[in-house]
Amino acid sequence: MLPRVETHMRRVLQLHVFLRQSADLLMDKEVPVSPELLSGEEVFEGPHHIHSKLTQAQALYATVRSELEQVHALGAQVKDIEKGLVDFYSYKDGVEEVLLCWRIGESRIKHYHGSSKGFAGRQPVQGHVFVGIRNNWTNATYNRYFGSFFLKNRQNCLFFSIIIATIVILAK
DSSP states (O other), rough: HHHHHHHHHHHHHHHHHHHHHHHHHHHHTTOOHHHHHHHEEEOOOOHHHHHHHHHHHHHHHHHHHHHHHHHHHHTTTEEEETTTTTEEEEEEEETTEEEEEEEOSSSOOOOOOOTTTTTOOOOEEOOEESSSSSSOHHHHHHHHHHHHHHTTTGGGGGHHHHHHHHHHHHHH
16 A cells, blocks of 8 residues: 555655646736635636646646545545655554554655654654554454464564455454
8 A cells, every 4th residue: 555655645746846836837927826726616817828827737736636535545644745744544552543654755654643743743663553443352363364473573564554444344
């Protein structure tokens, strides 16, 4: 899942640069750029040569939104586009609700934080197990679903929320 999130986020970052440039160009022409205008909810009455620039910005905006929707469909929350910061809901050790925190360029998820702590409150994931739903699973249950490798290497294993939740639902 993380490689797919990264692919979408790389596209978002590239498109965002072009969208910014396009929006800056429109604002230099005194066009009041807003999300409503870019999404087409607001109508712009102005010179024809500006309409073509606006149409280009609207297409970029729609494409960025589509890519962000793809990231959200994978169970992720984009926290900061320019920093490439993405969070995933999870439960630390199956009990405490946290956000797994990943930044574009990181090879894997290495940190988590509480929902009220944010990026500044990041802590290492090492030594914890993260699951998608609160549970009271025993080690025997973990062993049944993930094999003895998981139990022996618990500190090095990180399973994404959506995968765990799917396995639990399918197991019922």
